[in-house]
């Protein structure tokens with residue numbers, strides 16, 4: 001059975017690094033670098049999820065608009081139509097969404113508010129652990 005987002009959050013915590021939509025891309029690059037993360041969330045009124053900005057958006061901005069884009073606001077390049085998962089979303093469901101929609105971050109929404117974030121790294125870590133546990137169970141079964 002697949003583990004839930006809630007189980008992952010209980011282990012890794014619910015803190016999410018956010019950024020103002022008015023911050024510049026240079027500020028965003030610094031935040032991603034300093035926190036060793038690949039994406040940051042933009043909050044709307046009442047801690048709702050208004051957007052997501054990832055290293056992929058940074059690369060696109062520079063490729064499209066040149067180095068001057070580093071002075072432009074995050075709001076000009078963030079994705080506003082965010083897929084957010086819930087605490088009861090399973091890791092299997094997340095893997096499916098991340099693979100088909102080709103993104104590596106899923107903010108978690110609870111009561112309409114941002115309540116955590118799951119990255120593809122969290123999903124892979126969990127998947128490997130599940131495979132290892134299954135292998136151990138099979139070995140124990142064979143050994144009797």
Ligand code: AMP
Pocket residue numbers: 038039052053054055056057078079081082083084102103104105106107
């Ligand atoms: P990523 O692979 O997460 O770096 O993101 C690739 C692209 O998808 C970027 O344009 C992101 O802004 C966007 N993106 C990332 N996560 C999400 C998400 N949960 N919902 C919608 N778009 C996303």
